[in-house]
Amino acid sequence: MARCEAEGPTVIQRNGRIFLTYSASATDANYCLGLLTASTTANLLDAASWTKSPTPVFTSNAATGQYGPGHNSFTVSDDGQSDILVYHDRNYRDITGDPLNDPNRRTRIQKLYCNADGTPNFGIPVPDGGSPVRLRSHDLTSSYIRHYAYRGRVEANVTNLADSQYRFVTGLAGSGSVSLESTNFPGYFLRHRNYEIWVERDDGSAQFRADASFQRRPGLANSAGVSLESQNAPGRYIRHRSGLLYLEAVGGAANQATATFHLE
Numbered sequence: 584m585a586r587c588e589a590e591g592p593t594v595i596q597r598n599g600r601i602f603l604t605y606s607a608s609a610t611d612a613n614y615c616l617g618l619l620t621a622s623t624t625a626n627l628l629d630a631a632s633w634t635k636s637p638t639p640v641f642t643s644n645a646a647t648g649q650y651g652p653g654h655n656s657f658t659v660s661d662d663g664q665s666d667i668l669v670y671h672d673r674n675y676r677d678i679t680g681d682p683l684n685d686p687n688r689r690t691r692i693q694k695l696y697c698n699a700d701g702t703p704n705f706g707i708p709v710p711d712g713g714s715p716v717r718l719r720s721h722d723l724t725s726s727y728i729r730h731y732a733y734r735g736r737v738e739a740n741v742t743n744l745a746d747s748q749y750r751f752v753t754g755l756a757g758s759g760s761v762s763l764e765s766t767n768f769p770g771y772f773l774r775h776r777n778y779e780i781w782v783e784r785d786d787g788s789a790q791f792r793a794d795a796s797f798q799r800r801p802g803l804a805n806s807a808g809v810s811l812e813s814q815n816a817p818g819r820y821i822r823h824r825s826g827l828l829y830l831e832a833v834g835g836a837a838n839q840a841t842a843t844f845h846l847e
Contacts, residue, residue: 586704589617591654595666598701599738606653607639610682613650616641616670616705631692639797641668641705643676646767649708650676651742657695666695672708678725694847699740707745707767715748716768720823721804721843728773728821728828728844730765735773735780735828756796760814763797771822775813780821780828797821810842817818 591606600620607617618636625632626832636845643650655670671688678685693714696704711717728736728770729747741747745767754760755772765771771782773794793815803820811821819830822842833842 593656593821595605595657595695595703596623597666597703599699600701601627602703603633604640604655606655610651611678612643612650612676614672615639615652616655620702621707629790636665640703641670641708643672644707644767645676647708647710647769648674649691649710650674650707652691657668659660660694668695668705670708674711678767681709696744698742704742704744705802706748709745709748709766710750710769713752715750716846718809718844719803719847720841721808721833721845722837722840723792723823726823728823730773730782733771733782736826737823737828738826751799754796754814755792756789756814758796758814759798760796761799762795763811775816775819775821775830778830780830802843802845803833804836804843805845807845808845810839810844811814 585645585665589605589607592603594601603619604616604816608615616639618640619633621627621632640772641652644694650673652672654672656667658667658669660667667690671690673687693709698704720737723737725739727741727747729738729741730776748766749763751761751765752764761840763773765782772795773780796814800810800812803810813819818832820833820842821828822831822833833839
């Protein structure tokens with residue numbers, strides 16, 4: 584039988600506020616993280632100084648196969664530029680026997696992002712495998728590649744963080760290419776169709792795999808970034824136009840900037 588818990592507080596301080604996470608709910612797949620927030624200038628011993636988030640901020644996710652994330656801490660990346668969330672979970676939902684005696688919780692890490700208002704955005708526990716990244720537009724510096732209704736686009740302030748996280752994997756078409764797999768829809772990839780960019784499930788066809796494979800190039804507008812050239816339509820790159828993503832040839836500095844992205 585699962586036990587009810589509220590334990591393991593840990594703190595991160597950012598933007599004039601203190602964010603205190605704690606492990607909550609039962610110790611099975613319902614295990615999750617809650618959040619309390621207070622001003623750095625408040626009396627932290629006064630309960631009235633704290634605001635409790637109305638819903639958990641980090642929970643199980645069946646799509647990514649991660650269950651019972653909790654008991655977290657925070658650290659920073661080796662370069663000191665990114666906050667890192669450390670936690671444990673299981674990659675299966677159902678537990679036989681006492682959840683507290685299950686030996687298979689494992690330590691996991693992933694990057695912690697912030698919303699536009701400076702509050703932490705925990706996103707979802709990412710799938711097993713390589714770490715996902717976000718692709719920030721070179722010329723629209725607060726906008727990221729994301730999918731909405733399966734259409735590829737660039738937007739700022741993506742609060743549903745996982746819509747803007749992708750994992751670089753070996754290209755489905757091979758030949759030194761790469762493919763970008765969705766974080767919240769594992770098995771779905773960025774692909775071009777009618778020269779529009781969509782996120783769709785790999786149907787196993789040669790056409791899909793070719794459409795979902797790209798050559799990773801140094802950024803056309805800035806070599807520190809990345810540009811993605813189509814594997815089966817050479818000379819055409821993923822670029823944004825009017826908020827949507829297309830596969831098009833790019834010429835001139837302005838257009839090259841729309842086809843350049845920075846990994847975060």
